[in-house]
Amino acid sequence: MAPTSDTAAPAVSYPIRVLVSLEAPWSAQVATALADAGPARFSVHVASPDEADHGHVEAVDLFILDAASLDARLAHGDMPVLALTTDGSVDLARARALGANDLITTAELGTAALSRAVRQTVEQSRTLAALTEARANHDLLLDATYDGTWEWDVRGDQVHYSPRCATLFGIRNVEGEHGGESWFGRVHPDDLPGLRDNLTALIEGRVTVHQYEHRIARGDGSYMRVLSRGLARRDARGEAISLAGSFTDINRRKPAEDQSVPSTRNDELTGLPSRRVLHSELEQAIKRTHADAEHKFSVLFLNLDRFKVLNDSIGLDSADQVLTQLARRLQATVSGKALVCRYGGDEFAILLDALEQFDEADTLAEAIHEDLRRQPFEIDGQTIFTTASIGIANSDRNYERPAEVIRDAGVATSRAKRHGKSQSSTFDKTMRQEALNTLRTQMQLREAIVRQQFEVYYQPIVSLASSKLTGFEALVRWNHPKRGIIGPIEFIALAEETGLIVPIGQFVLKQACTQMAAWHAKYDEAKDVSISVNLSGHQLNSPTLVAEIEAVLAETALPPSAVKLELTESTLIDDPTSAQRILKRLRDRGIQLYIDDFGTGYSSLSYLHRFAIDGLKIDKSFVDMVGRDDRKAAIVPSIVGLAHNLGVGVVAEGVETRDQAQTLALLDCAEAQGYLYSRPVPQDQAAKLIERKILG
Template identity: 40%
Template sequence: MDNLENKHRRILVIDDNRSIHEDVRKILSNGQTTSSALDGLEVELFGQPSAVTNAVEFEIDSAYQGQEGLAFVQQALDQGLPYAMAFVDMRMPPGWDGVETTAQIWRVDPNLQIVICTAYSDCSWDEMLEQLGTSDRLLILKKPFDNIEVLQLANALTEKWVLSQQARCQMEILEHRVEARTRDLQAANEKLKASTEELKQEIVERKRAEEDLKMLNETLEERVAERSAAAEQRAQELACSEESLRRSEERYALAARGANDGLWDWNLKTNEIYFSARWKAMLGYEEAEIANSPEEWLKRIHPEDVNKVNEAIAAHLEGLTPHYENEHRMLHHNGTYCWVLSRGIAVRDGDGKATRLAGSQTDITQGKVRDALTGLPNRLLFMDQLERAMKKAKRRHDYLFALFFLDLDRFKVINDSVGHIVGDQLLIAVARRLESCLRSTDSIARYQESHLIARLGGDEFTILVEEIRHVLDAAVVAERLQKELSSPFKLSGHEVFTTVSIGIAVNAPGYERPEELLRDADTAMYLAKAHGKARFEFFNPQMRDRALARMNLETDLRRATQRKEFVVYYQPIVSLDSGGVVGFEALLRWQHPDRGLVAPAEFITVAEETNMIVSIGGWALREACRQMSVWRACFPAHPSFIICVNLSSKQFLQVDLTKQIDEILSETHLQGKDLKLEITESLLMEDVDSAANTLSQLKELGVQVAIDDFGTGYCSLNYLHKFPIDTLKIDRSFVSQIRPSGENSELVRTMVTLGQNLGLDVIAEGVETKHQLIQLRKIGCKYGQGYYFSEPLDSEAATALVASVPRWISDKLEVSFS
């Protein structure tokens, strides 16, 4: 206010003509002198000076371009000594013109009074208004200007500026008072009711404020009225907002209760947390049983989930995630764990630091621990219950429970034959039948309140039966389960039969984790399958040793594939008429780095179960054909020489089998007639039509086919005639029963006769004694193979055998070969 009352009025002259600056200074300086002379004349005429003197001193600054003038204006504002008015020339080349200079200055100081001085008529008043807008702070002074006009403008505009500034200051004071009053009203509204004494004081203060307002001029009174009206309106709006907020809070509370979510609000400054009644009830607690400490939440989180929750909260508080969200387990009052989805968002201060974290908690146990297909508990819930049972067994020495691991037999065959939809229907039906069996069977009815059935995935189910009295009780349950599941299922017009293999593990000292007990039940189940399926087996420690040995074998087998540890041995096939070698059967061996030479019987089953047999068998086939190609080149005098190679079921079922064999024959420069593939009866009978189709494709390549281990399967004569085969290989179990007298040779004689009638070659496997050879020749069998002639040989020894006279011919062991 002191600056406004100062008689020095600051004026800025912006003109590119220095003479203009000088003229303006003279005019305004003369105006001050004239004013003093008039004051003296007034004294002479009236005898005393005027009560109010209008002596005004102007402080004049000069700028010669618009940009320079703008800098002066900015500097004056920074110093707190703004200009009251500015004379701006219209034309100031090469810089801004008067209109542009005015626009730029008003962006910095919108209160500055500006007089544009122009001697031109090319820019009209309307054009200026169009560019600058209508304003009471803009005037035009035509050049050449009259001194009186300049002096009048300087006096009037600076006085107007001073009055405007005083009014603005008064307005700010008024606004501050009104804002203060508004805050008082808001505080009063928040407290809802004020005491009578406070109301009286408010009235007194309001009257005092009204008296202060009356001291202002009419313009200010009008502005006060406007501000008072605005305050009243704001108070009404505040009251409406409070009502809306109350209703919104009611709606939110109703919505939260309807959504069945628990709410929490963590004050990070005080480290106190509010839990809603629903949050506490979700965990089985009453309102007063949980305090407002964060520890009440954190200590109930499952130990395996604590770190994950803390990391998620920390990431959100640090601003790394848009919100906090985590699924974890919470300890229920009854001792079980339930799954919850916890979500929240932080409230931050002006510095971005989190001050609150609020959100909700939703019980997702049902969706988290239930199998989507069958509705049974899934692995997650089952393992949790199994862990509880194990802890209970450690507390109670008389407590016994059994874990059943069930796997449907031939489920893949059912799935492939009737489709996945019916397969899913079967799984659902099995689940319902298991529930019904454990719920209603008289012999196991006492377990109906202490059992849990779960689906682990695929066709695997588990059952936990608690409070059994003896291990034999578990056997009773298993027998009942197998009986129930053996009945046919009627599904979408299909009558489906299935059986189940069950592994049983009973709790015993030494188990620390539920995964260990589940693993042992799984091991017992696999043993049940290995023993013929549709049965149950109890786990014993020896099974674990065998399972560990099998795992080690599988690991070594995978390494053997990578390290090329496999070799092919060759056992000769002999003509029983001439004693000559007519071919070899390729036999796979594993040159183990520690165990030495390992026979196929020890590793083929594992190779088939792990599907490694495809790559191993493919390599053996290629290697045998390569060796055959070498023999073809070394022994051209043996045109009918042939190599026999066994095909596993997984190899035979490959869709591109024929293509693979054709490529191998091309690579090794062999013809199809040089190769004979040996396939078991059971393999052919798994899918007769598909097998016949594959065999036909092989015959198109000229490849010969032999049925291996003939007589041990269930191939009927009708199918035998249907398949395009060349050779029957009589299984060694029949040859080993032949006595020197010829006893027990009838079955072999029948097979040989059958083969001859069908036009097939017959090879007797497992020829180990002289009398077996003699009887086979009497029967009329043309070919033999076995240790009597030779054990399997490596490629070098086999080559030497072909090049020499075989021992069984040179020794003339009472057998005449012609």
């Protein structure tokens, strides 16, 4: 992480005392190389690996050890370690994880190179020690103010939190380095879009100071309100390198809505009964079902569809008016025969007690859907249409606690959302198992990210005119330790839902660009071959996206023109203003942008003129109809013609037969990919496709 302190490191004093603990002949070679630099620069002591006492460190400034003998316990010591790899089996990342500060190879054992490595390792170690001490003093000072501090390495997406944050938020393991999602993942969903926008504005230089109030989750799941403030440190070009700031607890000044005084029985915004009232009434309803087997109740859990987009589009005040009007309309729809509560954010709960039949809950859900479809909201002269997803939990589940009912109703709401907008779903046993399976998969996904179980497969893209290889699409696969290779259809949706798609997407981007750069260097015929990488909505919303991509391109030395980023239509229309700004920055850097699965959305044509794109990808569902259903396939020439009129490229996905390829070629479709040419393959098989040049 980029430091924010101006503390200078102590100067290196000579001679530098070095303990060499290597097997022969390497120990002698290292000792000779350092001795040749002169006794005034290095004082060298040699000990065999069996004899060296790494715990007795007072007499030396640096260890030189064999990388194969590194011990993770070294990482907790104060003495810098320079590791030597004699066979290349240990890379720098692994060496650092095991306690080394740096890594050298046998090719770097000349006097000049080795002297430089020793000096730099000692200097860096002392600089880090000085900064650590300065940070500790800084944190001690801030503890007196009760503020927690944070530092964010924008390019590496690493956030460091001060120990005070653990106390502030009531959580453990806050110290050390974390990704940006460690912050964003704890922010209340209603506050997250504004926070992201505010930080993005600071990173892009549109504001000079970050200051934003938001709610953040404590360790017990409750929310507290904090004021986050920060500044940016920039390089010579004005690009943000790191951010640094603080969290101030403002709960006492401005209590969060869902942390109101315990005696409050009504929601402050809508006037509806609060969740506390709902839980109290649910307790009584549950008791009645235990006393009377015929007693029935249902809970409807309502969540507005795409409320985040609505919030971003019309503003927080107008969105609050929507919630207030919705509260009144829900009360009118139930006609006093049910308890309507605001549960939090855009979530509402309705308790129907003493039912004759559970069908009454379904009837009410449909009445709510019909009311929202029939009558839009009128807010400050704007006509706003919105829909809701509704989950229903019935009392035939033998519930014991209100939280169990709300949990199952929430699971049913999630199922309804997956079925599309304006849907209802009633909880059943399969959903509970599905929820458990989802939770299990989510935990395994997190572990897979840590254990680096993901791999990148490559599907070729070819010219329809010449069948020549023109590019690859990078596609992720999960190499599960028990199940083997798992396709994305089994985990990508969950990764999107949980935000885990961000680290997965970062891995795919870096791995794909690294591999393509290697192919460019190895094969002359690969110089004009591009790599296409899918970009998720979560990544597009990340304020560090552009910096991350720039860092990958700089590290791999891959030309930006060789990279194509693919985005779906829904990703673009979620927040078109922000998307337009970010895509322009990417395109200004020479990166190409393609709309994936084109034609499957509902707003693409109206938004196309807003985005500077380089190409369209025709969805496989349309290509499948070529030669089978002329009416349904008619959209294919329309998309090709649209691409030509816009002056952009066009790629047909899912091409499986020669007839399809020939028809697409006659339509003047430029490129295609699909099983006709190759399935997605690992990198070694993809290299063979490069050597073939012509596919199909």
